[in-house]
Amino acid sequence: MAALPDLYERMFFIRRFEETLLDLFAQGKLVGTTHTYIGQEANAVGILDHLEPERDVVFSNHRCHGHYLAFTDDAFGLLSEVMGKATGVCGGKGGSQHLCRGNFYSNGVLGSIVPVATGIALAEKVKGTGALSTVFLGDGTLGQGVTYESLNISSLWSLPVLFVVENNHYAQSTPVELELAGSIAARAAAFGIETAELDTTDVEEVHDAAGRAVARVRETGRPFFLVLDTYRFSPHSKGDDNRDPAEIEERRGRDPLAVAGPRLDASEREAVEQACERRLAEVVEAAEAAPAAAPEAA
Numbered sequence: 001m002a003a004l005p006d007l008y009e010r011m012f013f014i015r016r017f018e019e020t021l022l023d024l025f026a027q028g029k030l031v032g033t034t035h036t037y038i039g040q041e042a043n044a045v046g047i048l049d050h051l052e053p054e055r056d057v058v059f060s061n062h063r064c065h066g067h068y069l070a071f072t073d074d075a076f077g078l079l080s081e082v083m084g085k086a087t088g089v090c091g092g093k094g095g096s097q098h099l100c101r102g103n104f105y106s107n108g109v110l111g112s113i114v115p116v117a118t119g120i121a122l123a124e125k126v127k128g129t130g131a132l133s134t135v136f137l138g139d140g141t142l143g144q145g146v147t148y149e150s151l152n153i154s155s156l157w158s159l160p161v162l163f164v165v166e167n168n169h170y171a172q173s174t175p176v177e178l179e180l181a182g183s184i185a186a187r188a189a190a191f192g193i194e195t196a197e198l199d200t201t202d203v204e205e206v207h208d209a210a211g212r213a214v215a216r217v218r219e220t221g222r223p224f225f226l227v228l229d230t231y232r233f234s235p236h237s238k239g240d241d242n243r244d245p246a247e248i249e250e251r252r253g254r255d256p257l258a259v260a261g262p263r264l265d266a267s268e269r270e271a272v273e274q275a276c277e278r279r280l281a282e283v284v285e286a287a288e289a290a291p292a293a294a295p296e297a298a
Helices: 004-026 041-048 065-072 075-082 113-127 139-143 145-156 184-189 203-220 245-254 256-263 266-289
Strands: 057-060 104-106 133-138 161-167 194-198 224-229
Touching (some): 004 041, 004 256, 041 065, 041 161, 041 203, 065 075, 113 145, 133 139, 139 184, 145 184, 161 203, 184 224, 194 203, 245 256
Parallel strands (some): 133 161, 194 224
């Protein structure tokens, strides 16, 4: 499992990748929309470090870039995809929200991935692979009935699913207090599913909690429901943000990079960040130079 310098490097690269995407979008270089993961990096990095890309399956949503990079490390394929290039992970036809590579899948339709992840868990159980199915959902997805059908089936049939709720406190622009009643964790507990709730942006704490959750699913073959209190600093999409700037600024005190970075030696941190910047510059240059996807290839 990764040490702090490695965890920090992955978080920093995701952050800079996402910030670069917003810059490229402003320059008109992206095709379609994009929803960035800025502020939530500790979740993807802390959880996906415990999974086996060749065996385990991951399902993500419209805010999928951080999950994709943490699981595949395929920055060129992702950037090419959102730029509509033939070298993209889906040939430039899936865009920002619909990715498919190996055991990673994402879909922008709210809640749609939850039953699919549950079905894949059933398939892996029947095949006896020992694989884990992990699905990332937000607080807004808890308004979808299919989520509860999936929780019910996964518990009833003892399926190896790790449900990860990234509660960033907003369903697009609606505060969680106005769209969600009661306890998030209690929703899964009602189905007899083991739960854990974490109010932290510390990647090491997330990593430890995720390790315990993954181990429980592997050990019991049953679902686990992990709720992470988090926050996105960027708008829901590109500029649709009516939150109070003071609220965002207050939350920056819990920035996962600001929490983890000071624990590194200053020279080590600088070296990590410079290496990420060099890599990102190379990825951008290569993606910009790549051929555009041909319409007839769709």
